[in-house]
Amino acid sequence: MVKITDVARRAGVSPSTVSYALSGKRPISEETRQRVEDAIRELGYRPHAGARALAGRRSNVLALVVPLRSGIHVPTVMQFAVSVVTTARRYDHDVLLLTQDEGEHGLTRVADTALVDALIVMDVQLDDPRLPLLRTLDLPSVLIGFPVSSEGLTCVDLDFRAAGEACVEHLARLGHRVVALVGSPPEVYVRQTAFAQSVVQGFTAAADRCGMSSTVHPCEPDAAREVAEQLLREQPALTGVVVHNEPLLQPLVDAFEQLGLRVPADLSVTAICPDELAESVRVPITSVALPSAEVGARAVELLMKKLDGTAVPESTLLPPRMTERASTGRRTVA
Amino acid sequence: MVKITDVARRAGVSPSTVSYALSGKRPISEETRQRVEDAIRELGYRPHAGARALAGRRSNVLALVVPLRSGIHVPTVMQFAVSVVTTARRYDHDVLLLTQDEGEHGLTRVADTALVDALIVMDVQLDDPRLPLLRTLDLPSVLIGFPVSSEGLTCVDLDFRAAGEACVEHLARLGHRVVALVGSPPEVYVRQTAFAQSVVQGFTAAADRCGMSSTVHPCEPDAAREVAEQLLREQPALTGVVVHNEPLLQPLVDAFEQLGLRVPADLSVTAICPDELAESVRVPITSVALPSAEVGARAVELLMKKLDGTAVPESTLLPPRMTERASTGRRTVA
DNA sequence: TTCCTTCGTCGAAGCGCTTCGACAGGCGTC
């Protein structure tokens, strides 16, 4: 293994000079820096991560806690994780993967052993048991999602409330008067996951504001047909649907069509989902994008600022971005 | 931060004794061990990961390289990753997440900086550019999937060839004579991904051996309808289908039914996919399980053995496990 | 009894890096 003393000898300087040339924490003359860089290249030097972490009190590793529970959309999680890793690499950090099942112990462990410098926690619940811990831990952290109170924490997410509103308002502008929200599976609401509730709130508030009649339907991933039938039965005047349930989107559209409704002629459908998904449905769906990659990148950027000692806002709500596609149209008077 | 000297003082022993009590690398009297453990508990001691890595030349971290490319089934990857993390934790290791886009540099980097002790590489291609690197790197590694030659490497995977055979043989036993394989998207074959090719080989070989007529159809994820139509047009005598393409499974079954074929009365369908998926289709599918969790666990176990210095077999092929469900039946003579 | 082991513990020497204080030399200022 080639170490810093080898580089120093080769460049004709002291190890500390090599270190400073690398970190830029003290001025080094251009000429010396060049010699050091050459030596590093020639010897193929790579600083030892453990030694660096020990002496520098920074491991340059972030922990990412991913959810495992049912009802979450796996590709979205994965896309998020990849974006976190990619962004972290741009800041010369690596990412340690933790699963939710180690729970709070996992967080304490990686924090206490100084394995990581900071934490990213996904799938935060309104009243998440990890919050007190995160508040006392002296590691910086960023949460994906919003608990009841984000006081003393840093949270990022799509503004789901605004997303719900945007869908309704879009339908309102198109003349629809009766709308339904087909939501996540019931267990997601029972868990009090913030984002699911926010959508409901935004949806309901906007519908009320626009004087529309609205209903909400939590829904299991394989219950497309039943929900479609139920909706038509209970709400014959329904002309607008908002879907906030990724795996259900395509089946639900299929079910409506099988029940004789044309999209968008008879029924306008909007969704809150990744753009990719919205575009892959047979009738491309007008949707508010679920920007996992952006959220991931943003989370890392916030964390880097915090590690620098820069203050960051407690909450970062990404504004919804709606893309009109083929699945929505003006209400045709029956 | 509480450190080993604090523990030592509290227990009335030297730091080295604490270290040995913890690692078990030298005999320690029961009484001393007890005092040390008490001190650790009382003080809440956690060894510093960096210091440990520096002195002990082991970071207790594994790198997991996950694929990002199109055509792979994301939930399967995720399930695999989770299983790797869970198993690694059982051996007191953590998992660093690397994405494929850092490529070989990522591997060299984490190896050279001694950030990790070992590597798990997913989505290996027949002629993977990373192979020479993995052979020369002195870190132990395990590959998921099989390249052309696994010489000097350690590879684990489902025995995809046998899986392909099992599907065909199952159909053969049921009296089917004309079968088709609906495979992964063309790009997967172009990339020479081993597992996809193995399925084709097994499928074809078994069909030949059984005197069946067989064809193979790589297929894009959204081309269900087209493929179904094409199959019926080009092979009117077709009565058995093997699907090796997760996202396509449900749509393909739907398409067949829409074309007037009942499953399994008119057409028997088998698949190679996660059990979970096979069970979630409207007609539960007879399938060979894609045991991501087992593969992940096995990969970690092999790695742990290698880290111990134990020799392990170069290739570990998990035998296919087939579960009969509702989608296959005896061929009804037309 | 003597000698050789084994057991249980300690002290000290590192692991490879960062960082602090020091200092030499060059510059601008009054």
Next chain:
DNA sequence: GACGCCTGTCGAAGCGCTTCGACGAAGGAA
């Protein structure tokens, strides 16, 4: 010209842990 002040570099002191060699005590073999 004396002074202070940057600029650029060095040496040394750790960071918290593991491990090696040493050593006293206890036990067994001869």
